[in-house]
Amino acid sequence: MSERRWFGMSTTRWVMLSAGVVVLALLAWRWLSQSHGTTAAGANDPKASQIVPVEVMPATRADVPVYLEGLGTVQAFYTVTITPRVDGTLQKVGFVEGQTVKQGELLAQIDPRPYQAALDQATATKLKDAAQRVSAQHDLERYLELAPNDLASKQTVDDQRAVVAQLDAQLKVDQAAIDNARTQLDYTNITSPIEGRTGIRLVDPGNNVHATDTGGIVVVTQVQPIAVIFTLPEESLPAMSTALAAGPVTVEARSRDEKTLLDHGVVSLIDNQIDQSTGTIRVKATFANASNTLWPGEFVNAKVLTRTEKNALTIPSSAVLRGAGGMFTYVLKPDSTVEARPLQIAGENDQRSVVASGLQPGERVVVSNQYRLRAGARVKVTPSRAS
Numbered sequence: 001m002s003e004r005r006w007f008g009m010s011t012t013r014w015v016m017l018s019a020g021v022v023v024l025a026l027l028a029w030r031w032l033s034q035s036h037g038t039t040a041a042g043a044n045d046p047k048a049s050q051i052v053p054v055e056v057m058p059a060t061r062a063d064v065p066v067y068l069e070g071l072g073t074v075q076a077f078y079t080v081t082i083t084p085r086v087d088g089t090l091q092k093v094g095f096v097e098g099q100t101v102k103q104g105e106l107l108a109q110i111d112p113r114p115y116q117a118a119l120d121q122a123t124a125t126k127l128k129d130a131a132q133r134v135s136a137q138h139d140l141e142r143y144l145e146l147a148p149n150d151l152a153s154k155q156t157v158d159d160q161r162a163v164v165a166q167l168d169a170q171l172k173v174d175q176a177a178i179d180n181a182r183t184q185l186d187y188t189n190i191t192s193p194i195e196g197r198t199g200i201r202l203v204d205p206g207n208n209v210h211a212t213d214t215g216g217i218v219v220v221t222q223v224q225p226i227a228v229i230f231t232l233p234e235e236s237l238p239a240m241s242t243a244l245a246a247g248p249v250t251v252e253a254r255s256r257d258e259k260t261l262l263d264h265g266v267v268s269l270i271d272n273q274i275d276q277s278t279g280t281i282r283v284k285a286t287f288a289n290a291s292n293t294l295w296p297g298e299f300v301n302a303k304v305l306t307r308t309e310k311n312a313l314t315i316p317s318s319a320v321l322r323g324a325g326g327m328f329t330y331v332l333k334p335d336s337t338v339e340a341r342p343l344q345i346a347g348e349n350d351q352r353s354v355v356a357s358g359l360q361p362g363e364r365v366v367v368s369n370q371y372r373l374r375a376g377a378r379v380k381v382t383p384s385r386a387s
Contacts, residue, residue: 072230
């Protein structure tokens, strides 16, 4: 039987050629797949990652202030609730809400007429008793002149002496009544006992006020100077005590976001006991508050300067990282790679950290993009924005 032919070739040769083409196609597809997989794996390999741009700063020596920080509340140096001490109608208010008043300045006036009348009555009573005392004294003098001639008995003289003594005592009672009436009259003029700022008026003119009222007429607070009471961990007590023993300890009052410096002050005292429930101790500081940047009830951050580290090795605080093994930083090596270097930090402030061990002066540390780094990563140094 004759063999069939396709395009001049036998059927057997055609089948063998087609099978060879298919095998070659499969081999080519497998090689391309393996090549693409290797390329993708290389792209995901950390060792093949791109160079990381970073900013670096050198470790330098400097004098570094060391602070303790605590959250505090501003309190008025003195707070006085102005209340009436006598009953009557509030005739006049002598202040404007929010006004700064001086000590002794008139704040309010209560109707003085009933108390003026009481003073006048007490004065008249004393004048009457004084006239009676003069008459009794004259009678006593006459009796004393008549007694040697037995024209006045001894009993009469003794009785008259008693009358004069009683009138002397009555005059003292009258003077006490006058003093009391004058005091009550003075209470109708209500003055400020301190220099400070008035708050919101609590009673309007025309109302009847009483000495038993607890709400008061207005609250006056002294805000210059002003106080800040803040808390520190009990572990800070030795450092605070040492600083106070060396002299005045300065305090910075800053806003809650710590971006704004409100005022400078000094530590007045450390409280005489530790709060066992929180393990903290209260500290009171005094501020001049010349610009009224501190206000009673305001929350502030207090920063206490306890000491200054002289000629200390420092790096930017942004270069210090915390890991599982403690503090560390990335140090730039000469081959443009980084090394994770463990550190011992002796103190810090907002900008600089004092390095006790782990670095040498002049070594450069990474201050940006640390989250993209690992030990041995290759980096490219870019100009520092801090510099």
